[in-house]
Amino acid sequence: DTAVSQTPKYLVTQMGNDKSIKCEQNLGHDTMYWYKQDSKKFLKIMFSYNNKELIINETVPNRFSPKSPDKAHLNLHINSLELGDSAVYFCASSLHHGLGEQYFGPGTRLTVT
Amino acid sequence: RKEVEQDPGPFNVPEGATVAFNCTYSNSASQSFFWYRQDCRKEPKLLMSVYSSGNEDGRFTAQLNRASQYISLLIRDSKLSDSATYLCVVNMAEYGNKLVFGAGTILRVKS
Numbered sequence: 001d002t003a004v005s006q007t008p009k010y011l012v013t014q015m016g017n018d019k020s021i022k023c024e025q026n027l028g029h030d031t032m033y034w035y036k037q038d039s040k041k042f043l044k045i046m047f048s049y050n051n052k053e054l055i056i057n058e059t060v061p062n063r064f065s066p067k068s069p070d071k072a073h074l075n076l077h078i079n080s081l082e083l084g085d086s087a088v089y090f091c092a093s094s095l096h097h098g099l100g101e102q103y104f105g106p107g108t109r110l111t112v113t
Numbered sequence: 114r115k116e117v118e119q120d121p122g123p124f125n126v127p128e129g130a131t132v133a134f135n136c137t138y139s140n141s142a143s144q145s146f147f148w149y150r151q152d153c154r155k156e157p158k159l160l161m162s163v164y165s166s167g168n169e170d171g172r173f174t175a176q177l178n179r180a181s182q183y184i185s186l187l188i189r190d191s192k193l194s195d196s197a198t199y200l201c202v203v204n205m206a207e208y209g210n211k212l213v214f215g216a217g218t219i220l221r222v223k224s
Contacts, residue, residue: 040216041216041217042214042216043157043200043214045211045212045213048209048211055209056209056211058211090156090157097210098204098206098209098210100145100146100147100159100162100202100212101147101159101162102159102212104156104157104158105156106155106156107155107156
């Protein structure tokens, strides 16, 4: 029973394509997040949603659009992929917004060629 | 100045050694602090929260010095399984309660 799951685990695609990553949590948490970890291993928040409402929206290109159909799901759609989008994308959740105890999914390793 | 800074290491230590990691943060208004652990090609996992009075969990001790804006993690009696990257994390309450992660300190414990 995976607490936070993401699909796909690996994604290899060409520049200019559009792709989506899905995330689901079965912990009953109110808040979900998307993080990006680049090749230098910096982990940076991109978005957070609390009960389907967008709370944090960092300076992320508008090619990235999160969608939360319900509080257990937070998907990330990326349009017109660029080489610089190659990274590991982690989904996470916490019981309430702003808590430091966050549970991360296994990550989606995106490679743009 | 980066919001959260850590010595990247790597720290190469023998089994049984005691090792300490330090972390500094730039925003004096930050209220809560954490250490996460990330194994190679895996997701980060919470190791422990850091409280003002300092706290201990088995072989791990975390300390906070608000005046110096400094957090530390001490690992005693290192095990091979402690090999990982340790991430210092600060909750920026004034920025919507976002977590800011340091780049991590690599620990390698060798037999």
